Structure formats: structure tokens, C-alpha cells
Amino acid sequence: MKTLAHRVILASGWRRGLMAMAAxxxxxxxxxxxxxxxxLVLSLTPAVWLLDGSARDSWGRTLKAAAIVGWLWGFGYFVAGLWWLGAAFLVEADQFAWALPFxxxxxxxxxxxxxxxGFALSRSLWAPDASRILALVFGLTISEILRGHLFTGFPWNNLGLALGQNLWLMQSASLVGLYxxxxxxxxxxxxxxxxxxGRNGRERRTAPGTAAAVLVLMAGFGAWRIPSAPLPHVENVRLRLMQPNLPQDAKFNPGNREAIMRRYLTLSAAAGSDGKGAEAATHIIWPESAFPFLLHRNPASLAQIAALLAPGTHLITGAARMDDPLPGEAVGKFFNAIQVIDDKGTILGSYDKVHLVPFGEYVPKFLDALIRAVGLRQFVHIPGGFEPSEKRATLTVPGLPPVAATICYEAIFPGEILPDGPRPDLILNVTNDAWFGNTPGPYQHFSQARLRAVEEGLPLVRAANTGISAVVDPYGRVVKSLALGAEGVLDSDLPMPIRAPFHVRYGMFVLTATLLICLMAGAARRSRQMSLPI
Structure with a gap:
């Protein structure tokens, strides 16, 4: 181990860069x-050694060397973790395939x-002892927080998700959240x-031993926290999630509107595993962007939905909607929405998406003129793209407790999915991951949405066009699910919420205190080493 560490520390040139990207x-x-x-170990342990080897003859050059290593490490991490984004460019290959490398x-x-x-910030606190682990924790965590918030934020595959997949380990999110x-x-x-x-035997044992002990404690806490029995369910609620598994190119074509509607209606009415059809459901849920047309302006389709629904049953569906145009405007503003429809075909309410996908659902205004000048547009076929809602609001659905609605990747943002005001009793996520086919993307998306249930102590109901559709309880246990690429319906009760976890009440305080401790420990050790070009 010592020989390997020294080889990494002393590496230079292309070998050093290759090591960073591979890690x-x-x-x-x-x-x-x-x-x-x-x-995690095979990635972050070499990162420490590479930062050890970033020492140069001046402070500025040392930080620059650390930043270069950090960029190369990050480039390898994001290419390997997000390569599946390229699948979206092949949905309309004639228009977007050329942009796939971008x-x-x-x-x-x-x-x-x-x-x-993050690497440069860590290196600014570096010392040749165990405190440099805390320096890396501080610097890299700060960079992950910034990634989740700056420029609309993109916390996808946050490093904490590595501990947020195992049922026992993810329970710690109820205490400290994703960050x-x-x-x-x-x-x-x-x-x-x-x-x-390590400088001596004690240092070589203490830090790794502490890390192993923390992992064991996390697993023990998770095993203790999860109840042995399923949670009670909300009375008089029977959910039916419909997963049509439609390819994205079919959803783009308005000529498919009748075929798509027939498929939705047929699937929604089909007999489930218990032999019952749509008449047994109190709420039927369809995924995001369910139609290649404006449902609220199509009375025939609303009438078909009314015919599907038994008395007292409601449909919750993703659907684009358009406001009436203002004076002087040719068209109104478009919103990516969730709409609630009753058994008479009446739209009772809507939730409009707040956190839109840049370039997917809209083009940033400062780039709009340039992109249109070269004949490009956003991926969705909406004139001018979608407009964001001004604030998150509770979705009211007859027969359901208050709903925290999220559309697509809104569910990946920790601490941002609940509306202001009274605490809702469930998280609803409708999405369309058909853009990305059978790749790691949909699995990553589901895992992040599932972690929100643990953080917030609320059940998650998720309807996805191609999967993964699921009902998840507040402990992250998957009650029922439909696999990626499957077509069908999922019938399930709705688990009850639990008391707001510690993280909801005190999580920001704990995170801030932890990062301050890491900062002060790193700064204190660094100040004693200022005379040494570490």
C-alpha cells in the first residue's frame, strides 16, 4: 500500500492525468x-494521494496543480456516470445527433x-497528517453543495448517493440529509x-478504523430504525399507476394522439394482479408529458377519460398546458403540469413545474437568440419552451392527503420539493425517462427520488413512462414497483407518513456545524505547517 501510494504521489505528466481520470x-x-x-475507496483514496503530490514551489502553483487534478478526476467521474445523457440526442437523431459529443x-x-x-479548496487546508482527510471532506462537500445550487443546480449523482442506495445505510439521511x-x-x-x-502506526489505523466504525454504526442505525412490519396505509385510497412504456419518438408525434390515448385507456382499465380493473382504484396516475397535445383543450379526450373513471375516481396525469394568450400575443405561455381530472372529465386543479431542465425544456434567455440564429431549439416541441411556475404549491386531490408534487428531475433536489406552509403527507413524482432508454439514467433518477422519501419522512408515489414506477414508504422500502422497460399497471395502497425526521428539523444546523469543524481542524493543522511546502 505504501509503495502504491508513493507511485501515485510522485506521478507526473500524462500518467498523473490518467490516474486522476481513472480514479x-x-x-x-x-x-x-x-x-x-x-x-468510493478506489476513487477517493487515490484522490488524497494525488493531492499530496500537488505540492509545487509556490502557493499559487500548488493550488493550480490541485485544481487540475480535481478537474481531471471530475471529468472522469461525470463522463462515466452521465454518458447515458447522449441517448437523448438520438431520439431525433436527424436534428441532434451532431451535438451528442457536447x-x-x-x-x-x-x-x-x-x-x-473542491480539490483546490481542500489543498489550501492541507497538512501532512490525518487532518487532510477532513480538508478533503470540507472542500469536496462545499463543491457538491455549490453544484447542487449554482446555475439552477444539478445535484445528480452527488457523492452522498453512494450511501443512499442500501436500505440500512440510507436511513442516515433521516438524520443528516443528502449533503x-x-x-x-x-x-x-x-x-x-x-x-x-500515515506517519505512524496509530495514524495508519485510527482514520481507516474510524471510517469502518462509522459505516457499521450507520448500518446498525438503519437496521434499528426500520420497523419490522409494513406501515399502516391511508384508508379509502387505492392507487393505480399506469406505465405505458412508450418510446420517446412516438410521444413526439401528434399523429399518434389517438393511438396513445387508446393505449393509456386500455392499460388503465386492464385487470391487475388481483383481477380487478380501473373500477377498484380511487386514483389513477399517469406519467409526465402523457400526451402530444393539450389535454385541457381537447374535449373528446377528456370525455374518454370520464368514461374510464368510475364514480368518485380521479385521474392524476402529467400534461402540458397553455395559458390564454395576453393581448398582442399569438400564443399563451406553456407549462409542464400535473392535472387532476374527475369522473365528469373536469380538470379540478394543476401543479406547474418550478424547476425546468435547461436546454431540455427551455433555453436560457441569454443564449436564446444565439441558438435560434443557428436553427436550434430545446428538445421539447413547445414554441418558446416551457415557463417555470413562480413557486411550489401543494396539489389538492379529492380523496388524497395534501400532495407535494414534483415533475421529472425536480425530485433530485434535496430540501426543495416541499411547498411552503403545512407539511404534505406524500410526495408525487411523475416523470418520463424514455429519453434515456435502458441505461443507468432511470435507475439513478429513481434512487434519488427514493432518498427524498427517507429525508422527508413521506411516502413516494412515482409514475414513470418507461419506469421505474413505484410506491415507496417513508423508510425507503419499495412497497411495489414496475421494472424499467415494462408495460402495465401497479395497484397499491398508500403508506402513511411518519413524523418529520430529525433532518427536516435540524439537518442544516448539523451540516453547518460539521463543515465548520472540518474547516477549523484543517485550518488549525495547516497553520502549523505554513513554513513547509507540503
């Missing part, structure tokens, strides 16, 4: 669907700026670096 790429194996937890390599190149900053798991994941993954570079 980052290995880290992606810790993410869904692989969930290979030792990949999606597969361009976005990772931009995202890698965050770990570049608290990030702190733990970085510390656990980086601590074994001291096996090869």
Missing part, C-alpha cells in the same frame, strides 16, 4: 445501478469545474489513504 471514473461505479460501495463530454467538462474548485451523507461518503472513501501514507 474519478471508478467512483461512478458507486452510483446506481451498480452501487459498488468499495468504488452532451457526453461537454457537460462533464463543465461539471468538473466544481471538483476542481450529510456526502460528508460521510467522502470521509469513508478517503480515510484508507492513510494506510499508505
Amino acid at each position: 474519478g471514473a471508478i467512483g461512478a461505479l458507486a452510483m446506481p445501478p451498480f452501487g459498488f460501495l468499495p468504488a 452532451g457526453v463530454f461537454g457537460l462533464p467538462a463543465l461539471l468538473a469545474l466544481f471538483p476542481a474548485f 450529510g451523507l456526502t460528508v460521510l461518503a467522502i470521509g469513508i472513501g478517503a480515510a484508507p489513504a492513510l494506510f499508505g501514507t
